[in-house]
Amino acid sequence: MKKYTILLTLLPLLLAGCDNEPANQQTGKLGEIELSRTRVGVGQAVVATLKEVEEPVGTVTNRSMTWNLNGVDLVSDDNYYADGVFSRTFYPDQTGLNTLVFNVDYVYKVQGADGIQIRSASMTRVFDVEPCDVRTSFWGDNAAMVCGNEWHCKLQMLSDHDYTGTYTPIYGKPLYLYYYFDNDRLTAAEEKQYQVLTAMADYANFVTAFLVFKDTMDARYNEGAVAELTAEWTSPTAQETAAWTAFKASYDAGERKFISVDDERLMGQAMVDGRLQLQAAYVTGARTDMRLCSEPCPLTGAPSVFFSQYFTPKSDSSNE
Numbered sequence: 167m168k169k170y171t172i173l174l175t176l177l178p179l180l181l182a183g184c185d186n187e188p189a190n191q192q193t194g195k196l197g198e199i200e201l202s203r204t205r206v207g208v209g210q211a212v213v214a215t216l217k218e219v220e221e222p223v224g225t226v227t228n229r230s231m232t233w234n235l236n237g238v239d240l241v242s243d244d245n246y247y248a249d250g251v252f253s254r255t256f257y258p259d260q261t262g263l264n265t266l267v268f269n270v271d272y273v274y275k276v277q278g279a280d281g282i283q284i285r286s287a288s289m290t291r292v293f294d295v296e297p298c299d300v301r302t303s304f305w306g307d308n309a310a311m312v313c314g315n316e317w318h319c320k321l322q323m324l325s326d327h328d329y330t331g332t333y334t335p336i337y338g339k340p341l342y343l344y345y346y347f348d349n350d351r352l353t354a355a356e357e358k359q360y361q362v363l364t365a366m367a368d369y370a371n372f373v374t375a376f377l378v379f380k381d382t383m384d385a386r387y388n389e390g391a392v393a394e395l396t397a398e399w400t401s402p403t404a405q406e407t408a409a410w411t412a413f414k415a416s417y418d419a420g421e422r423k424f425i426s427v428d429d430e431r432l433m434g435q436a437m438v439d440g441r442l443q444l445q446a447a448y449v450t451g452a453r454t455d456m457r458l459c460s461e462p463c464p465l466t467g468a469p470s471v472f473f474s475q476y477f478t479p480k481s482d483s484s485n486e
Contacts, residue, residue, distance in 0.1 A: 361471050
């Protein structure tokens with residue numbers, strides 16, 4: 167009688183164990199990958215979401231997910247799952263067709279030596295990425311879109327409709343950003359970096375620094391060809407006019423020096439005073455023109471010059 171009682175006690179426990187672990191495990195049914203943008207530009211923050219439209223069958227102990235962009239796994243720390251939705255933010259850096267692949271491993275609790283079973287499900291989204299018109303925005307974007315595009319820094323309102331912000335690249339000088347709008351549509355943008363006169367430096371260094379900066383723009387936007395250098399003067403003296411004339415002739419001939427150091431100092435001083443603005447023009451994209459210029463900088467408390475890149479839409483480009 168005692169043995170009969172023990173069998174009756176154990177049998178319900180065995181049956182209960184079978185009921186809690188169904189023989190078939192099925193993955194959740196995934197929906198399509200949705201992107202937060204209908205138009206995607208290089209460097210823009212894009213949020214990808216994917217709904218689990220049907221829950222998995224079985225006792226799921228974990229969902230291990232990966233997002234892969236163009237064959238490269240994205241950092242797993244930015245993968246999220248909550249309330250039946252998988253999500254992550256990514257920043258495409260290639261133009262043309264991009265392929266985003268999502269995979270999730272459902273980890274089930276089962277009977278057996280290992281106690282787990284893994285079943286996988288995946289989904290793929292192919293989408294187009296365009297070159298942006300200026301930084302990470304398109305001409306015609308509204309202010310809210312541009313502020314969201316500048317994930318490097320927080321833009322602040324400069325006037326009733328314009329915005330500004332400061333971004334410091336790694337190992338670089340602060341970059342001052344300005345965005346200009348007309349009827350809440352982006353119409354111009356500006357990037358500024360300053361050169362300051364240190365105790366051991368010379369006013370001539372402002373001219374040299376501008377030419378070095380211009381060399382970088384020539385390589386980036388002009389395939390290395392030297393863009394024409396122009397100048398705007400305000401009430402130049404005869405000596406300043408002579409200095410510019412001599413410099414322009416030597417520069418156009420491929421020489422990177424002035425006739426004398428005194429001429430360099432003279433023009434550098436005029437740049438700081440705002441009476442001389444050196445300029446060069448570039449086409450930075452299919453829809454964008456850029457003007458490089460020098461401007462006086464009032465921010466440092468010392469003689470300083472801004473090197474500004476002023477971006478505008480090409481006159482024949484469409485902003486739609």
